[in-house]
Amino acid sequence: MGFLSPWFLAGLAAVALPLWLHLLRQYKRTPQAFSSLMFFERRVQSSVRHRRLRYLALLAMRLALLILLALAFANPFVNRTTGATGRRKLTVIVVDRSFSMRAGNRMQEAKTQAQQVAAGLSGQDLAQVMALDSHLEALTQYERDRGTLRAAIESVAPSDLASSYGEFARALRAMEQNSGMQLAVHLISDMQQSSLPNFRDLQLGPHTSLALHPVGAAKAPNWAVESVATAPHVYDPKQTRRLRSTGMQSARKK
Amino acid sequence: MPVAPTNRFLDPWVLAGISGLDLIAKTVVDGFLAGLHKSPDFGFSQEFAEYRAYSPGDDLRHVDWNVFARTERAYLKRYRGETNTGVMVLLDASASMGFGAGVSKFHYAKFLASAIVYLAHLQRDSAGLIVFDDDVRNFIRPSARQGQLMRLLHGVDTAELGKRTNFARPFFELQQFLKRRGVTVLISDFFEDPEKVVETVVPLRFRGNELVLFQVLDPDELEPKLGQAALLVDMETDDAIETSPEYARGEYREKIQAHLEKMRTKSRESGIDYFLLRTDRPLDEGLREYLTIRQGRM
Numbered sequence: 001m002g003f004l005s006p007w008f009l010a011g012l013a014a015v016a017l018p019l020w021l022h023l024l025r026q027y028k029r030t031p032q033a034f035s036s037l038m039f040f041e042r043r044v045q046s047s048v049r050h051r052r053l054r055y056l057a058l059l060a061m062r063l064a065l066l067i068l069l070a071l072a073f074a075n076p077f078v079n080r081t082t083g084a085t086g087r088r089k090l091t092v093i094v095v096d097r098s099f100s101m102r103a104g105n106r107m108q109e110a111k112t113q114a115q116q117v118a119a120g121l122s123g124q125d126l127a128q129v130m131a132l133d134s135h136l137e138a139l140t141q142y143e144r145d146r147g148t149l150r151a152a153i154e155s156v157a158p159s160d161l162a163s164s165y166g167e168f169a170r171a172l173r174a175m176e177q178n179s180g181m182q183l184a185v186h187l188i189s190d191m192q193q194s195s196l197p198n199f200r201d202l203q204l205g206p207h208t209s210l211a212l213h214p215v216g217a218a219k220a221p222n223w224a225v226e227s228v229a230t231a232p233h234v235y236d237p238k239q240t241r242r243l244r245s246t247g248m249q250s251a252r253k254k
Numbered sequence: 255m256p257v258a259p260t261n262r263f264l265d266p267w268v269l270a271g272i273s274g275l276d277l278i279a280k281t282v283v284d285g286f287l288a289g290l291h292k293s294p295d296f297g298f299s300q301e302f303a304e305y306r307a308y309s310p311g312d313d314l315r316h317v318d319w320n321v322f323a324r325t326e327r328a329y330l331k332r333y334r335g336e337t338n339t340g341v342m343v344l345l346d347a348s349a350s351m352g353f354g355a356g357v358s359k360f361h362y363a364k365f366l367a368s369a370i371v372y373l374a375h376l377q378r379d380s381a382g383l384i385v386f387d388d389d390v391r392n393f394i395r396p397s398a399r400q401g402q403l404m405r406l407l408h409g410v411d412t413a414e415l416g417k418r419t420n421f422a423r424p425f426f427e428l429q430q431f432l433k434r435r436g437v438t439v440l441i442s443d444f445f446e447d448p449e450k451v452v453e454t455v456v457p458l459r460f461r462g463n464e465l466v467l468f469q470v471l472d473p474d475e476l477e478p479k480l481g482q483a484a485l486l487v488d489m490e491t492d493d494a495i496e497t498s499p500e501y502a503r504g505e506y507r508e509k510i511q512a513h514l515e516k517m518r519t520k521s522r523e524s525g526i527d528y529f530l531l532r533t534d535r536p537l538d539e540g541l542r543e544y545l546t547i548r549q550g551r552m
Contacts (some may be wrong), residue, residue: 031494034486035353035475036445039509040495051483051498 004075011070018062022055087182087207090142091127092172093117093149095156096189096215098133098163103190106216107158110188113213114153117186118146126181129153132189133161136171163189166197169204176205188213305329340396341374341381343367344428345410346442348387348419349489353443354472354533362533363441363470364410369541370439371406380436383409386424387416396436418490419446421454429457437464444469448516456524466527468544469517473534476510478502 003009093114101107114129121127129139129152139152168187176183183205189195191214196202204210308317308328316330345367351360367383374381382396383406394409419442428438438458444451444467451467459465480499487494497506514530521528529544531537 031485031487033353033489034478035350035359035443035472035489037486037488037491037493037495038445039506039513040486040497040501041505 001076001078004077006074008073008075009070011073012067014070015063015066018059018066022059087180089125090179090181090183091117091121091125092130092175092183092185093127093153094130094132094136094168094185094187094189095153096133096163096187097131097156097158098190098192098195099158099160100163100190100192101215102158104216106190107156109215110190110213111153111156113188113215114156114186115150117188117213118149118153121146129156131156132163132168132187133159134164135167163192163195164197165195166201169197169202172208172210173203173205176208181207183208185210186213187211188215190214190216305331340436341370341379342384342396342428342436342438343370343381343406344384344386344424344438344440344442345413346387346419346440347385347391347413347416348442349415349417350419350443350445351470352415353475353489355474357533359443359470359472359533360413360415362531362537363468364413365537366441366468366470366531366541367410367439368407369537371403371410375403381406384424384428385409385413388418388420388423390424390427391416419443421446421451425454425458437466439466439468441468441470443471443475444517448513448520451517452520452524452526456526459525464527465525467517467521467529469514469528469530471530471532473532476507476532478506 095110095114097107101110118127118129124144126142126144127140127149128142129149131137131139139155140148143149172183172185185204185208187210189212191212305318305321306329308330312330317328318331321327321329345363347360351363352358354361371381371383378398380396380398381402383392383394384390385392392409392413394405421442440455455465455467480497480502483496483498485494485496518528518530527544527548529540529547531540
């Protein structure tokens with residue numbers, strides 16, 4: 001814990017004012033002469049004690065108000081971990097179904113990994129299966145039933161769309177806010193670079209943790225066209241042109 | 255067209271503005287005597303003497319109509335106009351008598367004592383004075399001699415507030431002085447147990463004396479008005495106690511009313527006259543009421 005503006009804590013000295021006024025009033029009560037106290041009884045002091053108690057409560061409230069004001073101006077902050085929030089946990093299994101997942105056996109590999117994640121859940125854990133391409137689609141509700149989760153994972157089929165991690169992050173932020181739960185997200189994807197948006201759009205909520213499960217990416221080189229050099233006018237279609245590209249060393253050899 | 259005064263009695267504040275107790279006493283007594291049409295039947299020493307048959311020329315006001323109703327004969331009631339009856343005024347000068355925001359109880363009691371000795375003087379009764387708190391502070395022997403009124407008024411005027419009230423000691427000494435029968439008037443606030451008060455003063459009645467208790471109280475003692483919780487200090491003992499407005503409005507009033515009722519009851523049981531006077535009440539009005547009640551009993 002700390003304070004962003006600790007110099008405002010000097011305002012705590014202001015509590016001396018009500019304290020001083022209280023003491024002043026306590027000791028400056030002027031006695032009132034009365035002819036005889038034979039009809040007054042000691043037990044009436046209980047009401048006075050009650051009044052004094054109320055006055056002390058009022059004093060405490062005044063002091064507390066000043067202290068809280070000073071603390072509020074000092075901008076206190078507390079370092080807390082996500083787990084300390086006491087929110088319920090939801091495991092989200094997201095399977096990438098973008099067009100690139102058609103390559104090789106990526107989809108099958110993704111389903112296998114997703115099934116492994118689902119199998120690792122304990123009996124009381126809530127989980128939800130989702131599919132990602134250009135948007136995030138929920139395939140189940142919040143479920144404890146493992147059979148439903150497995151069936152949902154098996155039902156994922158590749159689409160013709162490209163995946164969008166920006167949409168993925170936005171959907172997770174909205175989901176965290178709406179559900180009020182702590183999200184443990186497992187993304188099973190081939191991690192296409194083309195899916196990456198601006199860095200800022202990838203920001204997740206404070207109660208969301210993300211575990212990446214890449215599939216099929218370890219062996220494949222990542223190709224990209226860097227530039228094409230050609231004359232502005234082509235007169236001989238048989239003339240060869242040089243294409244320059246970058247990639248992994250193994251790709252260059254090919 | 256002259257406008258009739260709404261209140262012909264004297265406000266205590268007006269009395270307090272008059273310098274000189276002789277003038278105050280005269281104002282008060284003349285005031286209520288004028289209100290009573292100078293009836294000779296009022297006063298402290300009026301004692302029934304005898305009946306006399308009516309004869310033509312007698313004042314019809316003195317006919318006893320009760321006797322006439324029973325016997326169909328007119329008789330005149332005759333009183334001993336002046337006797338050797340003495341009036342002894344006992345004035346409490348304890349510290350508690352100093353209470354009162356405007357006219358204090360002590361001032362009021364002084365006015366009352368002055369009026370009584372003046373009234374006795376008018377009737378040519380002998381009158382005396384004892385000022386006491388926890389002891390006898392001043393004693394003027396009863397007398398009807400020339401200059402006695404001035405001595406008594408001076409004694410009342412110079413009386414000063416003392417310490418605590420203690421009826422036992424001054425009354426013990428008083429019994430030594432009161433050899434002759436008469437009327438003893440005790441003026442005090444009676445902040446004491448009524449049983450104890452009556453027990454102390456009742457021996458004064460045994461020798462044929464009449465005893466009259468005037469209890470003088472301030473309105474603030476009967477109905478204290480506290481705006482907020484206050485620390486009250488006893489004027490006699492210096493004891494302090496914190497109290498609340500709720501208590502002053504509720505239980506206190508019940509207690510003091512019970513005290514007054516007990517004073518009234520105990521006095522009546524012992525054959526003692528008791529009369530309560532509030533310091534906000536015109537003195538001549540109070541005296542007139544008391545003497546009317548007294549006359550009704552005679």
